[in-house]
Amino acid sequence: MLVILTAVTLITLDVRESGPLSSVRGAARDVMSPAADAVDAVIAPVGDWIDGVTSASSIKSENARLKRDLDEARGQSAQARAATQENKELKRLLDLPFVEDADSIAAPVVGAAPSNFEFTVQIGKGSSDGVGVDMSVVTGAGLVGRVTDVARDRATVLLISDPRSGVGVRIEKSQTTGVLKGRADSGRLRVEFVDPNASVTEGELVYTSGMQNSPFPPAVPVATVSSVTKTRGDLEQGILVKPLVDLSHLDYVKVLRPQSGR
Amino acid sequence: MTWVQRLRLALVIIAVVVLQTTVFSDGLRVFGVMPDVGLVLTVAIAYQQGPERGAAFGFAAGLAIDLFLDTPVGLSALSFALVGYGVGIVQSGMVRPSRWIVPAMGLLGGIAGGALFVCVGALAGQDQLLALRSVKVILIAGVYDALLAFVAFPIARWATREPIAAGRSA
Numbered sequence: 001m002l003v004i005l006t007a008v009t010l011i012t013l014d015v016r017e018s019g020p021l022s023s024v025r026g027a028a029r030d031v032m033s034p035a036a037d038a039v040d041a042v043i044a045p046v047g048d049w050i051d052g053v054t055s056a057s058s059i060k061s062e063n064a065r066l067k068r069d070l071d072e073a074r075g076q077s078a079q080a081r082a083a084t085q086e087n088k089e090l091k092r093l094l095d096l097p098f099v100e101d102a103d104s105i106a107a108p109v110v111g112a113a114p115s116n117f118e119f120t121v122q123i124g125k126g127s128s129d130g131v132g133v134d135m136s137v138v139t140g141a142g143l144v145g146r147v148t149d150v151a152r153d154r155a156t157v158l159l160i161s162d163p164r165s166g167v168g169v170r171i172e173k174s175q176t177t178g179v180l181k182g183r184a185d186s187g188r189l190r191v192e193f194v195d196p197n198a199s200v201t202e203g204e205l206v207y208t209s210g211m212q213n214s215p216f217p218p219a220v221p222v223a224t225v226s227s228v229t230k231t232r233g234d235l236e237q238g239i240l241v242k243p244l245v246d247l248s249h250l251d252y253v254k255v256l257r258p259q260s261g262r
Numbered sequence: 263m264t265w266v267q268r269l270r271l272a273l274v275i276i277a278v279v280v281l282q283t284t285v286f287s288d289g290l291r292v293f294g295v296m297p298d299v300g301l302v303l304t305v306a307i308a309y310q311q312g313p314e315r316g317a318a319f320g321f322a323a324g325l326a327i328d329l330f331l332d333t334p335v336g337l338s339a340l341s342f343a344l345v346g347y348g349v350g351i352v353q354s355g356m357v358r359p360s361r362w363i364v365p366a367m368g369l370l371g372g373i374a375g376g377a378l379f380v381c382v383g384a385l386a387g388q389d390q391l392l393a394l395r396s397v398k399v400i401l402i403a404g405v406y407d408a409l410l411a412f413v414a415f416p417i418a419r420w421a422t423r424e425p426i427a428a429g430r431s432a
Contacts, residue, residue, distance in 0.1 A: 009336070014335040114330050163390035184393065
């Protein structure tokens with residue numbers, strides 16, 4: 001009975017975010033991180049060897065595909081550079097922030113979620129490196145998530161695939177807004193509250209809207225539209241999107257520091 | 263309980279946290295699901311020591327794991343404690359346990375613990391736990407726990423074994 005009462009009390013305190021529980025959490029993670037790093041250093045080569053043995057044929061075909069994609073990307077990068085420069089000039093004229101120039105902290109991904117019901121990663125930078133709660137996390141491909149918990153040398157990032165995650169987004173052509181919600185490990189995310197009369201097509205880019213009070217800066221690419229479902233009489237469209245970032249294979253990320261004025 | 267037994271149980275809890283947050287979370291997943299190492303050991307300890315000690319170990323192990331999760335602190339502690347108590351009660355009613363008792367306890371304890379975690383979590387405002395995916399996760403984790411039980415039960419016997427000096431004096 002005492003055990004049950006204590007557990008219920010702890011749950012209540014943590015849900016209300018009162019008491020010293022968050023600092024106890026941070027201290028526990030700080031204490032465990034050297035042990036976790038040591039175990040990782042031993043286990044990682046074994047895991048990589050097992051991966052290599054079991055995935056040899058798929059690694060070969062993925063290598064060939066990546067080489068083809070690289071050639072194509074090289075060809076497109078020249079076009080993109082010109083467009084990027086023009087875009088920078090236009091944004092400077094309009095005095096809008098440009099995410100690629102944002103002050104950021106590079107961080108290695110050092111661990112996955114320790115639970116079957118969370119979609120988070122641990123990064124190897126913390127408060128001592130300037131990482132703070134609600135900072136956006138990106139890779140070169142797009143949005144990864146946001147920081148939800150920070151210890152001295154580590155931080156927890158809530159991925160956009162987590163059902164608890166919500167990101168204000170804008171769809172490329174129609175410029176209509178919505179809220180991006182995670183759908184666990186289904187590989188697709190859902191955009192909710194999209195105007196049923198907006199014209200949305202497959203392949204369109206979805207990026208952060210950066211609206212007022214959003215922790216995410218504007219214009220960060222997030223996903224591409226993979227399916228659109230419209231039913232007569234519905235108050236919103238059913239839009240599924242595919243994230244630009246491969247959230248199951250994260251090695252390094254960038255934590256964006258808040259820009260002045262946000 | 264002697265201080266040697268307490269020390270061994272504390273070492274087991276530390277090992278549970280390290281394994282859960284590194285080895286199993288990073289690599290050893292089956293269909294994307296990892297086992298509940300702390301829950302399996304709670305079942306094993308409760309089977310050896312009875313309901314009260316099973317609940318106490320479950321509370322301590324669950325609380326240690328809760329410090330590394332985003333869900334409310336106390337959620338795993340409550341789930342593990344209740345499963346530990348239940349396993350202890352069931353064990354005390356067994357007349358002649360069969361050889362299948364180890365995986366059966368691992369499976370049933372794992373499923374019960376996962377279900378309790380989801381239900382209590384939903385009551386505590388974690389609505390994302392109430393999804394069809396949770397059923398799949400609980401079942402796969404339960405099977406994984408049943409396999410891990412073959413390792414957990416000997417560890418529990420070692421951790422709760424009386425030290426030789428205490429045994430001789432008795």
